[in-house]
Amino acid sequence: MTCNPNQMPGPNMTMNSHVEEFSAQTQDQSEWSLSGWAFVPGEVICSAHAELDGKPLAPVSWGWPRPAVQEDFPEQSAAKYAGFRSYLCLPAGLEAGAHQLELVFLDEDGRELGRIRQAFATSNPVVKKPVRDSRPDIDRNHPQAAYLDLLEKTLTGLPYAQAEDYRFRQDGRDWPQQAHSMAGMERLRHLRACVETLVRENIPGDLIETGVWRGGACILMRGVLRALGDPSRTVWVADSFAGLPPPDAGKYPADAGDRLHAFQELAVSMEQVRNNFQRYDLLDGQVRFLKGFFADTLPTAPIGRLSLLRLDGDMYESTIDAVTALYPKLSSGGFCIVDDYGAVPACRLAINDYRRAHGIEEPISMIDWTGAWWRKE
Numbered sequence: 001m002t003c004n005p006n007q008m009p010g011p012n013m014t015m016n017s018h019v020e021e022f023s024a025q026t027q028d029q030s031e032w033s034l035s036g037w038a039f040v041p042g043e044v045i046c047s048a049h050a051e052l053d054g055k056p057l058a059p060v061s062w063g064w065p066r067p068a069v070q071e072d073f074p075e076q077s078a079a080k081y082a083g084f085r086s087y088l089c090l091p092a093g094l095e096a097g098a099h100q101l102e103l104v105f106l107d108e109d110g111r112e113l114g115r116i117r118q119a120f121a122t123s124n125p126v127v128k129k130p131v132r133d134s135r136p137d138i139d140r141n142h143p144q145a146a147y148l149d150l151l152e153k154t155l156t157g158l159p160y161a162q163a164e165d166y167r168f169r170q171d172g173r174d175w176p177q178q179a180h181s182m183a184g185m186e187r188l189r190h191l192r193a194c195v196e197t198l199v200r201e202n203i204p205g206d207l208i209e210t211g212v213w214r215g216g217a218c219i220l221m222r223g224v225l226r227a228l229g230d231p232s233r234t235v236w237v238a239d240s241f242a243g244l245p246p247p248d249a250g251k252y253p254a255d256a257g258d259r260l261h262a263f264q265e266l267a268v269s270m271e272q273v274r275n276n277f278q279r280y281d282l283l284d285g286q287v288r289f290l291k292g293f294f295a296d297t298l299p300t301a302p303i304g305r306l307s308l309l310r311l312d313g314d315m316y317e318s319t320i321d322a323v324t325a326l327y328p329k330l331s332s333g334g335f336c337i338v339d340d341y342g343a344v345p346a347c348r349l350a351i352n353d354y355r356r357a358h359g360i361e362e363p364i365s366m367i368d369w370t371g372a373w374w375r376k377e
């Protein structure tokens, strides 16, 4: 692997940047991680995407605050800044050799604010196994399609989001005040498509989310089953209903320093989640709750087979505990979805470790700037 960080100002000369990390994440060099800081004087970055050799590649996560940024980069003190963190899957068929990656930052009108250019080289062509099926899709002609459109949108909180929060809600980048899911439109639409696809293709098994917060993603899963008239599958709702565990850095070094357990906003009681289901008329015998930390509840949960596994526990520990207990139960053709793969390095590491340890070769695809998924062969 060779990697030559080579930053240049963007075409309009407005952007300065500091690339902290750029490295291949897999031995075959098909997946790369890139993170750092973009500085834009007087402008607010509203979206970012990556281009590879001049062609669109993927959305880029951005917007992390960093308390010490002004001290670390005093010469940039007048500039607005955004942290970016991007997990990039190179396309199958890409030849070995020199490539150019560009991160393109846009304002809210889609006007380009600047680019960060990064030259790099790969020593292998990107070869990927075909996925069992192409990207899952929704049935637009289904008589319940309009109900599901509205359900998705309502769960994101978009209909009542304040104007200044609208874009964050659309992309699912914030912890919303009212919405029942943190996920944005892309991830909820993709989740609906997975549920529709597994019902259509008769993939056996229940559905589960590990890390539900206010329950929105599970409410959507139950709503799709209801709309499609599936009477047999259970939606399992797994959470401590009391927030995240404190990090156990001795056992899981990747979680060292994690502060998420300190946020009361992440502790939503089971009663509250049940109430949320009720508000959509979706609480019934096809919804079952698993209360407690995953390490205690999941290994012995009375779950047979699964057709969909949605992991949203943020930490290394929460991700590895859930995938270890549940992935063996996922049917062939079932979907594994990882909400924080792009946004949380510890979560990504847990998934990469698990996949490597278990020889999972189905390719991971990104849903949006953070969500990822694959389909079990």
Ligand SMILES: C[S@@+](CC[C@H](N)C(=O)[O-])C[C@H]1O[C@@H](n2cnc3c(N)ncnc32)[C@H](O)[C@@H]1O
Pocket (backbone or CB within 6 Å): 180, 181, 182, 183, 209, 210, 211, 212, 213, 214, 215, 216, 217, 238, 239, 240, 241, 242, 243, 244, 245, 266, 267, 268, 292, 293, 294, 295, 312, 313, 314, 315, 317, 318
């Ligand atoms: C980011 S929130 C989930 C967001 C949710 N999926 C949505 O669509 O809005 C993370 C949730 O995971 C739960 N959680 C994280 N780690 C856990 C663990 N080890 N055991 C049980 N619950 C956990 C937290 O209580 C919290 O509700």
